Amino acid sequence: MPRFLQFLESLMPINKDPNVLVTDMHFGTIPVRLLKPKKASSQPRRGIIFYHGGGALTGSLDRYQSLCSLLASETDSVVLMVGYRKLPGYHHPVLTNDCQNASIYFLKNLESFGVDPSRVVLCGDSVGAWVMAAVIQALTSFPSLPQVTAQVLIYPILNLINFQLPSHQQNKNVPFLTRDFMFMCICKYLVIDPSWKDAMLTGAAIPLDKWKKYRKWLSYDNIPRRFWSQDPQPEILGPFNEAAYLETKHTWSAKISPLLSDDKTIAQLPKTFLVSCEHDMVRDDALLYKKRLEDQGVPVSWYHVEDGFHGCLLLFDKKCFSFPCCMKLINAVISYIKGI
Template sequence: MDFLWVLMVFGTILFLGLSLLAIWAVYFHLSNTDIPPKVSQPFKLRVLHCLLIMLFGLVAVLKKMRLSNGYDILRSVMDGIPPGKDPHLSITNLILDGLPVRMYQPRSPCDGRRRGILYFHGGIGLYGSVDAYERVCRHIAKNSNSLVASVEYRLAPTNPYPTQFLDCLKAAVHFLKNVEDFGVDPASVIICGDSSGGTLAAAVCQSLVSRPDLPKVRSQILIYPFLQGIDFNLPSYQRNGRMPLLSQRHVVEFGLQYLQKDLALTSKALKGFHMSKEKRLKYGKWLWPEKKPEELECEDDAPTWPEESADEVFEPTFSPLIAEDAVIRQLPEMYILTCTADVFMDDGCLYKKRLEDNGVKVTWYQLEDGFHGVVYFIDHCLFSFAGARLGLDSIVDYIKSL
């Protein structure tokens, strides 16, 4: 009886605790979130966001109790329940130059060698894995009849920046050097990534232009990529600053965690205090092409961070948008997907303009009812979104056109 009494008390406390957490999550969501009318299935997105808020609340409690660092729980949740076997694909886990890689090989016949797609998953460099993006890679491999190699690069904060970029670059170099061993046409290699994986894909493609010893990359596919950490107040940041899953403030907070900076700097970064007048003048033609140089010249100096350096933000491996023209004009053609309800939409549009201005062919797809991270939810049962299939079908159509 004593055991049953303790169990009932524990169950009651747990129920009350989860109920309070749910009420707080709904209140927080309604107080801090705006969803534009164009976004499809908004109720489903609201429910998903409330569950995510509850998860972060639970993680915060466990961190306070020193029962978890939070990363392991969030990564496990993002990995989700693995899908069942797919008879149309041969899936193999390999180690390439010390890095785990999962390869998806279609079983359908192919005339000659296949296209090869190197995929870098999203997750802000802190989360994500090949398991988390299993459904995305399966969809691309099966529907485009291409080999997809998903790279398990190491995550921060255990492995600080730029480990993630160096891992992806190493995987790309190894893949390109041995491309024929995988049954892939050396002239048909594509580098792809979503969100922070899109950042990595863009940075890797930029680094490979100086490697004449390797086959030239056929194309880069960037899915709602983060491309600059200089201005967090571009119009799309302001318009979508209170969107679920990735708000304006979340971008800065996650970025600071990724770079292992103090989160107390968030408000300063949002105000642009990490960017001097000299930097505004240097990068203004790419970030604010509508402004004349004299307009930037007249802007007052913003106070800088006296306690920390923000030099990493101005490296092309972190902000590929600000790479020099000499690098940009050598890049392979690009497909870029942007979402209307995404803080990163302007990053993508500005990068598109930079490549086009330098004579690089660009295919742009704007997902009008999409939000950041939508592609991740392909085939996620109750939490699948129509935009995920629309976006991935557009990507597959582009791959098949190459």
């Protein structure tokens, strides 16, 4: 099925912008695509590193080219798209490693790409925002690199521990990210046997001592009450299943659940733009991360799309399939980046 989905995706036409120069290249073995306005610039441009979504299963440089072309032209920026390796042939941590290595190379060579080192933005949607969060946290350990100015996370997935959050209860069957599809991607990418799905959903894979330690960051107590269900289901951990924990314990790594990074790392992150959608199963991940960042003094701008849903970003140019929320989201991102 993964290869079939990728085949269908490859048949979709690419909407090309005649005003944007597109260059394919490789950073080592990692395919990347550089987009920049064709018009000359008298000074170095803003740089955007973009990590695409797709659950580590779909999504590609071609699929996201029209979106990144729009970002390049509307914000007058140089956009680097990272074509990381994905399922079914590659598993964790390949996606993160590819994105981190490509980002480090780009940051080391900004001037050769015509980018102003003081105006670099990292941006990603869905699983791309997940890997972006992990990469930018890792970059805090590279003080010799140019500092990233801002991070933009569009409906990010940041927590693979607590699946009892209100948004998981409310939106588990809302396209394009249903609970079944999300768990298929999680299990395949992290090499977790699908038989542990119920234990993960009910919290039976969570040791009580770890829950006591991390509850302050993972519990829906940190989510504004207006996002709770009218009759919210309490967060009750299922009877602890040690075998399930041993099979899934790698999800407690900050590289997989960026919400769990220590306060020192969070405090070093740049100013942040968070986008969440009302009808999205992972909506509450963005809300939890917002609080974590704010608690550590990181400036956060938040845009909530009341009529939005996961994946709506890519429908902005699909004519009859485009919804008002698509352009509202994109315009909010463009406006924020133009202010950098």
